[in-house]
Amino acid sequence: MLALILMFFYIPVFLAFFWSFFLERPFGGGSEFVGLQNFRRVLSDQEFWRAMWRTLLFMVLAPGTAIGVSLVLALAADRGIRLSHPARNIIIWPKAIAGASIGLVFVFIFNPHLGLFAPLNDLFPGLWNPRIDGTDAYLMLLVAQVWNGIPFNFIILLSGLQSIPDSLAKAAAMDGAGPWRRIIDIQIPLLTPQLFLTFVLEFVGSVVEAFGLIDTMTEGGPGGATTLLVYKIYVDGFKAYDLSGAATQTALLMTAVAIMVALQFRLEKRVKYER
Amino acid sequence: MAERTKIIIENLSKKFGSVEAISSLSATFDACAFTVILGPSGCGKSTLLHVIAGLETASAGKIFFEDREVQNLPARERGCAMVFQDYALYPHMNVEDNIGYALKLAKVPKTERRERIGRVAEVTGLQSVLERRPSQLSGGQRQRVAIARAIVREPRVLLFDEPFSNLDAQLRHDMRRELAELHQRIGATSVFVTHDQIEAMTMADKILVISNGRIEQFGTPDEVYHAPESTFVAGFIGSPPMNLINGTGDGGAFKLRDGTVLSECGWNGHVVLGIRPESVRVDRQGAVALKVRYCEKLGSHSIISAELADGQPMRLTTPLGSSAEPSSEIRVNFPAKQLHWFDSESGKVIPRRSNGIES
Numbered sequence: 001m002l003a004l005i006l007m008f009f010y011i012p013v014f015l016a017f018f019w020s021f022f023l024e025r026p027f028g029g030g031s032e033f034v035g036l037q038n039f040r041r042v043l044s045d046q047e048f049w050r051a052m053w054r055t056l057l058f059m060v061l062a063p064g065t066a067i068g069v070s071l072v073l074a075l076a077a078d079r080g081i082r083l084s085h086p087a088r089n090i091i092i093w094p095k096a097i098a099g100a101s102i103g104l105v106f107v108f109i110f111n112p113h114l115g116l117f118a119p120l121n122d123l124f125p126g127l128w129n130p131r132i133d134g135t136d137a138y139l140m141l142l143v144a145q146v147w148n149g150i151p152f153n154f155i156i157l158l159s160g161l162q163s164i165p166d167s168l169a170k171a172a173a174m175d176g177a178g179p180w181r182r183i184i185d186i187q188i189p190l191l192t193p194q195l196f197l198t199f200v201l202e203f204v205g206s207v208v209e210a211f212g213l214i215d216t217m218t219e220g221g222p223g224g225a226t227t228l229l230v231y232k233i234y235v236d237g238f239k240a241y242d243l244s245g246a247a248t249q250t251a252l253l254m255t256a257v258a259i260m261v262a263l264q265f266r267l268e269k270r271v272k273y274e275r
Numbered sequence: 276m277a278e279r280t281k282i283i284i285e286n287l288s289k290k291f292g293s294v295e296a297i298s299s300l301s302a303t304f305d306a307c308a309f310t311v312i313l314g315p316s317g318c319g320k321s322t323l324l325h326v327i328a329g330l331e332t333a334s335a336g337k338i339f340f341e342d343r344e345v346q347n348l349p350a351r352e353r354g355c356a357m358v359f360q361d362y363a364l365y366p367h368m369n370v371e372d373n374i375g376y377a378l379k380l381a382k383v384p385k386t387e388r389r390e391r392i393g394r395v396a397e398v399t400g401l402q403s404v405l406e407r408r409p410s411q412l413s414g415g416q417r418q419r420v421a422i423a424r425a426i427v428r429e430p431r432v433l434l435f436d437e438p439f440s441n442l443d444a445q446l447r448h449d450m451r452r453e454l455a456e457l458h459q460r461i462g463a464t465s466v467f468v469t470h471d472q473i474e475a476m477t478m479a480d481k482i483l484v485i486s487n488g489r490i491e492q493f494g495t496p497d498e499v500y501h502a503p504e505s506t507f508v509a510g511f512i513g514s515p516p517m518n519l520i521n522g523t524g525d526g527g528a529f530k531l532r533d534g535t536v537l538s539e540c541g542w543n544g545h546v547v548l549g550i551r552p553e554s555v556r557v558d559r560q561g562a563v564a565l566k567v568r569y570c571e572k573l574g575s576h577s578i579i580s581a582e583l584a585d586g587q588p589m590r591l592t593t594p595l596g597s598s599a600e601p602s603s604e605i606r607v608n609f610p611a612k613q614l615h616w617f618d619s620e621s622g623k624v625i626p627r628r629s630n631g632i633e634s
Contacts, residue, residue: 171364173329174328176377189367
């Protein structure tokens with residue numbers, strides 16, 4: 001187990017940082033130490049900053065929406081509203097679908113001529129076309145990512161809600177709190193550990209898992225509108241053979257993610273409590 | 276002082292699916308009284324409390340608080356407060372916020388809120404821990420917070436759902452006394468659910484004994500102890516409980532299956548004789564022979580488990596010092612005035628008036 005973690009996690013991470021200080025030749029055969037030259041090159045590249053901005057926006061929007069929707073669904077299922085029992089099972093199924101398949105399905109659903117929005121396009125021609133319009137493509141990517149994240153978040157949040165003792169809700173009801181007050185004052189504060197877990201996982205997932213979706217749905221287009229940093233690294237490294245540039249961007253991306261996760265952990269410590 | 280509110284329950288039923296937890300129960304809990312609902316686990320006593328509170332809806336029947344019909348109102352409009360078995364304190368709030376949550380919801384201004392929290396904290400001895408979280412409190416302190424949270428609103432009705440069952444014996448004893456004093460002071464109509472008969476006997480103005488969702492007896496602790504209305508009550512109250520001996524009334528005598536005569540008896544046919552363990556008198560010239568099986572020495576008294584001539588078990592308590600060796604024989608008397616008679620079919624008491632021996 002440790003050997004596997006070493007081989008597939010720590011060594012690649014180390015190598016990414018290591019290579020970012022060298023100039024690699026595209027077809028192998030030696031490398032040259034160049035210090036911070038790679039960083040200087042990458043950081044002065046407008047494309048890099050645009051991809052970074054798209055990535056950060058995606059890192060906020062996708063987890064936020066995915067968790068928000070999951071939370072509403074979990075609260076509804078926890079209250080045992082009508083049909084919540086079959087819904088509980090149905091919501092979990094999409095977890096079994098691979099990212100690439102989701103991408104293909106969504107490409108069809110969002111197809112401007114055949115998909116869900118085709119009737120809308122008949123009324124207002126040109127309103128929806130993710131193949132041409134960058135914003136539409138970005139939205140499509142966002143929806144696919146959110147949809148992909150809901151099942152897992154839903155399970156975690158629902159189990160968190162159900163582990164809150166029943167008597168707390170009853171005590172709050174006796175204290176005069178209606179259902180909405182109970183959600184805001186009791187359930188959500190007590191759900192903090194689960195919300196935190198889903199947020200960290202969604203956060204990292206929005207960087208990593210998005211790759212499969214971009215690759216099948218948009219390939220970074222149109223006009224680079226959906227080129228998140230993770231996809232740009234892939235294109236630079238494996239299509240343009242700029243291995244050093246890719247390694248440098250990987251190092252920067254990892255640092256950014258690590259800083260944000262660390263910030264989240266600090267935040268979590270503040271709201272922590274013991275049951 | 277809280278407003279005087281009596282609780283009237285009329286033909287109340289509660290079903291969970293096809294299981295009837297409470298069946299057509301009627302009772303009136305006096306205003307400002309401390310009523311204890313007593314019964315074994317699963318008898319429907321907590322369900323009854325939750326229906327009164329509004330946490331469960333009644334399947335049929337009516338509940339009145341004074342003259343207000345409440346069975347269809349949500350919990351927060353009924354004006355009761357409740358203390359839960361597991362305290363149910365909000366773990367993410369400190370003691371002050373826990374106590375003040377109801378006031379905050381009722382939009383009581385902050386200065387008044389602080390003042391009322393302070394007053395209640397003083398009554399319950401919590402002034403020094405107001406800033407702590409529930410996880411930093413001992414069991415007794417948590418219990419006090421739960422009680423403080425219930426009384427801070429000055430509710431008309433106070434409900435307790437087995438609040439002391441998670442405390443150790445000493446603390447339970449202290450809390451019983453504290454709660455009894457508190458009740459004297461605030462005087463809200465209180466309903467207290469427990470399976471612990473000592474709690475019921477020591478704190479109650481009246482005890483409602485229920486089993487299988489039906490009332491077995493509703494009376495003062497004295498009545499419940501000294502004049503049980505059914506074999507269930509007789510066998511449930513008292514530690515050890517009343518001895519219940521099956522036999523036959525035959526020609527003015529109560530006989531066991533093997534013909535041994537235990538006492539006089541006013542009527543014929545199958546009956547159940549009840550006698551409290553402390554009413555049995557050990558006497559060398561006694562009329563009844565018992566075979567000792569086991570003797571528990573408790574210091575202040577001893578409890579002897581013995582067997583009647585036909586093998587029915589019975590227990591008696593004897594004063595300090597007197598004890599008996601296992602498998603020895605002792606002789607006892609059953610004082611006629613201390614005997615209770617029950618119908619062997621229905622388990623209901625046969626009223627003393629109709630007992631020819633007494634009066």
